[in-house]
Amino acid sequence: MTLLDRRVVLAPMAGGPTTVGLAAAVTTAGGFAFLAGAYLEPDRLRDDIVLLRSAVGRAAFGVNLFAPNPYEPGSAARVLEYATRLQPLADKAGIPLGDAVHDDDSFDAKIDVVLAERPAVVSFAFAWPPADVVDRLRAAGIEVWVTVNDASETAWANELGVDGIVAQGWEAGGHRGGPVDSGLRQAPTRLLLQSIRALTSLPVVVAGGVCDPTHLAGLLGAGAHAVACGTAFLCADEAGTAEIHRHELTRRTDTVVTRAFTGRSARALVTSWTEVFTEAAPAAYPQVHYLTAPLRAHGKATGQPDLVHLWAGTGHRSARQAPASEIVEHLLSRL
Structure with a gap:
């Protein structure tokens, strides 16, 4: 990871919050931004890359993709059972x-x-990219980073020959990005960083619900090359975060890691949906994602937060409503 000389990374937030405008603002303010390529059509991804490049010139930026998991035939019955449980909510x-x-x-x-x-x-x-994909990207001069949630996954990253690791701690908002979604509690951010640093010489970008400058400075002091922040930018002026999501970030306190919305473990604000369906939801991404998508979209459109996946890291109460440039400046203020 020779190119990254910026200490704040805009974490990719697929499904709306990450916009070209947000990525451009963070880049211009001195951060390193990722576009969220997941859920976009390929042509839309290309357009977003072109637009961001036109906005930031020669400044470096990244793109995040979800690597596909193989289909597990045995998941179909579990998804059908979950659909039966959700049907009364959809009927209502x-x-x-x-x-x-x-x-x-x-x-x-x-x-x-x-x-x-x-x-x-x-x-x-979500998964490891195939080795030939890693080779093709690196041959084209593109650095490859992978996401891990457990220190034991570091050996796989080393073997794959990637350029950097994103260490996503338990406190992080949104989906667990590592290749193994066990559903079990994982290491907190600082401990994960320390464990991975002991196992590899690869640079480590750490992520874990970081929304305040003291937390960020502490992780850099503990050996992180940079700190990725997503929740910190959910309320940025340039973010595409739904209004109901912005509102609930200021009102709700507790978060939970749940598969209830997409079939993959993700940290969200506690709602009636998470309380009722977390234990029932199967490990089946993206089938559950598609199953619940219309209901979640309806919740956004009608302002019903208990029908919406309100992704949030544990530090969400410190997220600021401000231009992205001010958020970057604030995060770096203790360095």
Whole structure:
């Protein structure tokens, strides 16, 4: 990771919060920004890369992709059972549940896009990228980073020959990005950083619900190359965060790691949905994601927070409503 000389990284937040405007503002303010490529059509991803490059000139930025997990045939029955449990909620809202399909989020086509457009970094979450993809990206001069949630995964990263590791601690908001979604409690951010640093010479970018400058400075002091912040930017003026999400970040306190919305463990604000369905939700991404998508979209559109996946890290109460440039300045104020 020779290119990154910036200490604040804008973590990719797929599904709306990450916008080209947010990434541009963070980059201009001295941060390193990731575009969230997940859920986008390949042409839209290409357009976003072109727009961001036109806004930031020669400044470096990255793109994050979800690497696909293989389909597990045995998950179909569990997803059907979960759909049966959700049906009364959908009936009450007057919204049909979605089709619980499995896909790879146009992975190969998006690899073609990044190879053509050549952002400085491509990072991966949810699974390991195939070795030939890593080789092709690095041959094109693109750095490859992978996400881990457990120190034991470091050996895989070393073997894959990547350029950097994103160490996502237990406190982080949104999906667990590592390759193994055990559903079990994982190491807190600082301990994960220390454990990984003892196992590799690769640079480590650490993530874990960091929204205040003291926390950020402490992680840098503990050996992080940089700190990735997502929740800290959810209320930024340039973010695409839904209004209901912004509002609930200021009102709710507790968070929980749950598979209830997408079938993959993710930290969100506690709502009636998480309280009722967390134990029932199967490990089946992206089938559960597609199953619940219409209901979640309805919740956003109608202002019903208990129907929305309100991703948030544990430090969300410190998130600031301000221009992204001010948030970057604030995060760096203790260095």
